[in-house]
Amino acid sequence: xxxxxxxxxxxxxxxxxxxxxxxxxxxxxxxxxxxxxxxxxxxxxxxxxxxxxxxxxxxxxxxxxxxxxxxxxxxxxxxxxxxxxxxxxxxxxxxxxxxxxxxxxxxxxxxxxxxxxxxxxxxxxxxxxxxxxxxxxxxxxxxxxxxxxxxxxxxxxxxxxxxxxxxxxxxxxxxxxxxxxxxxxxxxxxxxxxxxxxxxxxxxxxxxxxxxxxxxxxxxxxxxxxxxxxxxxxxxxx
Amino acid sequence: xxxxxxxxxxxxxxxxxxxxxxxxxxxxxxxxxxxxxxxxxxxxxxxxxxxxxxxxxxxxxxxxxxxxxxxxxxxxxxxxxxxxxxxxxxxxxxxxxxxxxxxxxxxxxxxxxxxxxxxxxxxxxxxxxxxxxxxxxxxxxxxxxxxxxxxxxxxxxxxxxxxxxxxxxxxxxxxxxxxxxxxxxxxxxxxxxxxxxxxxxxxxxxxxxxxxxxxxxxxxxxxxxxxxxxxxxxxxxx
DNA sequence: GTTCATATTTAGGATCTCCTAAACTTCAGG
DNA sequence: CCTGAAGTTTAGGAGATCCTAAATATGAAC
Numbered sequence: 001x002x003x004x005x006x007x008x009x010x011x012x013x014x015x016x017x018x019x020x021x022x023x024x025x026x027x028x029x030x031x032x033x034x035x036x037x038x039x040x041x042x043x044x045x046x047x048x049x050x051x052x053x054x055x056x057x058x059x060x061x062x063x064x065x066x067x068x069x070x071x072x073x074x075x076x077x078x079x080x081x082x083x084x085x086x087x088x089x090x091x092x093x094x095x096x097x098x099x100x101x102x103x104x105x106x107x108x109x110x111x112x113x114x115x116x117x118x119x120x121x122x123x124x125x126x127x128x129x130x131x132x133x134x135x136x137x138x139x140x141x142x143x144x145x146x147x148x149x150x151x152x153x154x155x156x157x158x159x160x161x162x163x164x165x166x167x168x169x170x171x172x173x174x175x176x177x178x179x180x181x182x183x184x185x186x187x188x189x190x191x192x193x194x195x196x197x198x199x200x201x202x203x204x205x206x207x208x209x210x211x212x213x214x215x216x217x218x219x220x221x222x223x224x225x226x227x228x229x230x231x232x233x234x235x236x237x238x
Numbered sequence: 239x240x241x242x243x244x245x246x247x248x249x250x251x252x253x254x255x256x257x258x259x260x261x262x263x264x265x266x267x268x269x270x271x272x273x274x275x276x277x278x279x280x281x282x283x284x285x286x287x288x289x290x291x292x293x294x295x296x297x298x299x300x301x302x303x304x305x306x307x308x309x310x311x312x313x314x315x316x317x318x319x320x321x322x323x324x325x326x327x328x329x330x331x332x333x334x335x336x337x338x339x340x341x342x343x344x345x346x347x348x349x350x351x352x353x354x355x356x357x358x359x360x361x362x363x364x365x366x367x368x369x370x371x372x373x374x375x376x377x378x379x380x381x382x383x384x385x386x387x388x389x390x391x392x393x394x395x396x397x398x399x400x401x402x403x404x405x406x407x408x409x410x411x412x413x414x415x416x417x418x419x420x421x422x423x424x425x426x427x428x429x430x431x432x433x434x435x436x437x438x439x440x441x442x443x444x445x446x447x448x449x450x451x452x453x454x455x456x457x458x459x460x461x462x463x464x465x466x467x468x469x470x471x472x473x474x475x476x
Numbered sequence: 477g478t479t480c481a482t483a484t485t486t487a488g489g490a491t492c493t494c495c496t497a498a499a500c501t502t503c504a505g506g
Numbered sequence: 507c508c509t510g511a512a513g514t515t516t517a518g519g520a521g522a523t524c525c526t527a528a529a530t531a532t533g534a535a536c
Contacts, residue, residue: 038483039485040482048524052524054484098362101339102362111359116357116358123346124336127342251494276513277514278513278514286493286495287496288514288515289515290494290495
């Protein structure tokens with residue numbers, strides 16, 4: 001357990017590993033309860049070879065940021081969890097700021113935030129949080145850890161694919177970072193806050209037919225699973 | 239002359255070297271005409287050992303960004319000059335944005351900009367430039383290269399130390415990055431735009447006595463030299 | 477309980493940026 | 507011209523992060 005973990009101590013790569021361990025261990029992108037993350041999963045996410053992941057995990061374990069067991073997987077320690085939340089907070093505040101202050105589209109902000117998250121000061125973080133009014137969710141509907149690194153309670157929601165045919169809901173979260181998917185949704189006007197009606201959910205390869213405003217679209221099932229909604233009215237066109 | 243100099247090709251360190259070569263070659267911080275820069279000067283600025291500078295200069299020369307002659311010094315090529323101006327534009331736009339959009343003090347922005355300048359996209363640059371209304375000067379009065387990488391013509395100005403006793407001027411530029419000096423000036427309310435009267439310029443070790451608003455201060459000569467003014471009224475208290 | 481496909485680790489390298497120590501070049505003064 | 511101080515380069519290395527190829531562990535299917 002290295003004592004010198006005050007700040008700026010970690011490299012960009014190390015911060016990214018910790019962030020991805022957090023995201024992968026909390027069931028995809030959702031709420032969190034420590035699950036083991038495999039070398040392979042991390043390698044896929046970070047786009048690096050598994051051998052490189054092994055090396056990094058050993059280093060992070062030495063620093064007391066993860067518990068790593070060869071062939072078993074890795075889990076964040078309390079210290080590692082805090083670092084990961086800090087990075088996540090930076091990322092999501094930046095996304096929110098870019099949208100609200102600089103007019104970025106919500107589908108455009110991920111890449112920019114991905115780079116900036118490692119290079120802003122605590123002062124900058126505080127100023128944009130202040131400017132934004134200390135938001136709890138970013139433009140994708142992802143929860144933003146508070147300054148004290150607590151995650152806001154998530155409103156109850158279901159995947160779009162869990163809606164019955166004819167059921168309606170309001171989008172609360174778009175849990176993908178797939179740029180093509182985000183572009184598609186942005187183009188269709190499907191974003192957090194928008195109302196949606198599930199028309200029919202076909203077989204995996206067909207997809208989900210939905211209504212947005214006055215339009216009907218056929219979305220890939222994979223994508224429909226990434227859209228989280230709060231069920232609102234029932235069958236308004238069943 | 240490497241053809242692959244499109245973008246993102248350069249490391250942070252490489253960009254910094256190019257920027258510092260530009261700043262050092264243009265007579266301290268002012269206008270520009272290519273002068274040779276020595277290994278030692280660069281080492282001091284970048285806070286690295288001269289041996290490290292030699293290594294980097296060789297690499298930059300290979301990339302066609304500088305002309306380097308051992309024992310003689312280094313000079314930017316056309317390509318290197320463009321990269322340096324691009325970095326400088328990022329830096330100064332960020333400084334201006336932090337002051338105007340986020341309420342930073344003009345004395346606080348340098349360090350933040352120093353880190354961010356290497357990590358923002360062209361889209362981000364464009365958006366903050368737009369938000370700012372395409373300014374020509376940053377909060378310190380330093381010129382901001384345009385999007386086409388042209389430096390704005392500098393208004394005629396002199397160092398504060400060049401004023402006659404009793405002469406007044408308006409601060410147009412504070413050409414230091416010394417944090418203690420900036421803090422001092424900010425505390426005294428001496429910043430670009432403010433009027434100043436030279437009372438007496440004493441010997442080097444004594445400093446310059448100046449009037450700001452209703453106050454009189456004794457400034458270190460070193461600092462007074464970094465303050466550039468446009469002479470306005472003459473002897474209003476000679 | 478073998479066996480085998482998959483996942484993982486080890487071993488050995490490459491590149492980047494920085495370092496120290498030692499050798500060399502330059503140039504001004506005598 | 508010689509000398510010496512100052513500035514510069516060379517040589518050798520360190521740590522970070524990534525890579526490939528080869529060796530090894532795991533766990534499910536027979």
